[in-house]
Amino acid sequence: MVCGIYQISNTINGKSYIGQSRNIYRRWRQHTRGLDSPNALEIGSYPLRHAFLKYELREVVDKPGKTGIFDFKIIEKCTEDKLLERERFWINEIDPEYNCNLWTPARKKKAVDSEPKFWIQYHNYNALGYLPVEYKRDMSQAEECEYDEVLPGVSTNKRAVLNTVGDTVFLIVGIGDKPKQYYLWSTFLCEETVTNEYEDGHSYDAYGSGHLIVPPRLLNSEEFNKFRSHCGNFGFGLMCVKDPEKDLAKGSLYLNVLKKIAEESKPKESKLNFSQFIKDFYAQVTHINPNEFSAYHKRGYARHLTVSLYVENALGLLAGEYSILLIFFDPDKWILNYKDSTLLVHSLNFYDFTTGKEYLESYEFDEETFPINAIQGWVTVESVFKYDETRFLADKELHLQENNLSYYQEIYGSDVWGIAVKEPVILRSAICNVFQPENIDDGDLWEADDISQLDAFYAALKTKIKHEVETLQ
Known part of the structure; x- marks a missing residue:
């Protein structure tokens, strides 16, 4: 592990980037991870990353040297307490072009020797429908990943995050209802901030050295409620709180608890089975409050993975007459990793109205109880192959x-994939008038764009769909 200042140089145009880190090699991996993915700019959209993509850098870099047209090198090793001072020196010395959106006037005004602060970043699962970096579970087929692939860092639309360099950030997740559960999810010491530019505005990322809390620690208590009230119930999303030793009168002594949890939860292993970590967390939420009906399955609905089928095919799948769906295109990697998640079954029109109607009647359904353009039930994905x-x-x-x-293969011009499913569940009252993309055909997979588009389905889940669910096997 090398602590110090690094430079990434473009050997074609001479532009460069200056950064600081307690673990430079890990920071290089963070810069270059995901460059080969379709959503590379969702992971980060700042000048250096745009340059990587423009000049077709695709590999992950974790050691000094030239990779493609970019040269990665350590320009100074120093102690942790000197990082801000030395980074500022080199930025002033070199004036790196790729740092143009990073070293802001607000950042420059902060004295290098100013006292460290503590920040809370709040992640509202109920509003967002996903956990921090949960998308990584879907993007990779690998069961295990490095801890720094899922942490450390936060994203926010609050410009104040640009002032967190050198400070400690705690990420807290709120999930569920009556009671809402609050968990300490991760913590890190911010080393760098990034401004992402989009057509409709900006977002900001903060990165550094830290770790996930494994497992996430439940915070609900009388002391935590006082702390949350002191923070304005986390209504600002990102907020600065004072060091408890400097702010005894304002109830922020709870920071000592957060610091203690963070210290106790440092990972002993270098790798993490992130898919299992997510599953275990949802199980923990449900165990604490059984009324959070199958939070892990809720996660499947939050992702909105749905298959549209002709009425006859939808009923055949839900009745267990067949258990494998054919996919006539090359699926993205995240679909391959959807094992044990929920696949909603959405009905299209009839393939053959006469035979389809007779088929429905054989299961005591009709066009009213098994309507078209509706969520009829769900199955669990067993494997994709x-x-x-x-x-x-x-x-x-x-x-x-x-x-x-x-x-x-000849008809569709692609490989043929199969999705093996299990545990079919059918709704006796289908969820109608759901969002549906245009040009959807039999067997197509799709995701909704907005959680609110499936509010009716969430409402059904919240009541455990009492007396509405059955299996036909």
Whole structure:
């Protein structure tokens, strides 16, 4: 682990970037991670990252040297207490062009030797529908990842985050209702801030050295409620709180508790099974409050993964007549990692109205109780896999397709994938009038853009869909 100041230089145009870190190699990995993904600029959209993409840097960098046209080097090693001072010196000395959105006037005004502060970043799961960096669970097929792949850092629209360099940031997650559960999720010492530029405005990221709290620590207590009230119930999203030793009169002594938890929870391993970490957290939320009906499954709905099928096919899947869906395109990586998550089943029109109507009646349904353009139920994803000729023929009765594999490959011009599903659940009162993208066809997978578009489904979940759910097997 190298602590000090580093420079990343573009050997074509001479532009460079200056940064500081307690672990420079880890910080380089953070800069260059995800450059080969379709949403590379969602991970970060600042000048240096734009330059990486423009000059086609795609690999993750974790050691000094030239990679493509970029040169990664350490220009000074120093102690932690000198990082801000030495970073400021080198920025003034070199005037790096890629730092143009990072070293803001507000940042310059902060004295290098000013006393450290503490910040709270609040993440409202109820409003956002996902946990911090939960998308990483879907983007990678890997079961394990480095801790620094899921931390440390926060994103916010609060410009005040630019003043957090050198300070400690605690990330707190609020989830559920009656009672709302509050968890300390992570903590880090901010080393760098980034301004992301978008067409409709700006967002800000803060990065540094820290760790996840494993498992996240429940904070609910009388002392925490006093602290939360002192912070304005976290209404600002990001807020600065004073060191308890300097601010005894304002109830911020609770910072000592947060610091103690952070110290006790330092990871002993270098890798984390993040998928299991997320599952365990949802199980913890549900265990504390059983009324948070299957919070882990709620997560599936928050992601809004839905399959649209003709009425006959939707009922056949929910009735357990077949258990494998065919996908006639190359799915993104996040779909491949959707094991054990919920797949909503959405009905399109009838493939054949006459036979379809008779099929519904055989299960005591009709057009009113099993309407089109509605969420009819859900299944659990058991696995996602690529078909070969042998398995395709062996699974013929499970996916109800009689043609051979090459027929579909020729028709659709792509590989053929299968989604094996289990535990079908059908709603006796379908959720109607849900959001649906345009040009959806039988067998298409899609996600809604906004959680509010499935409010009716959330309402059904909240009451455990009493007397409305059954299986047809």
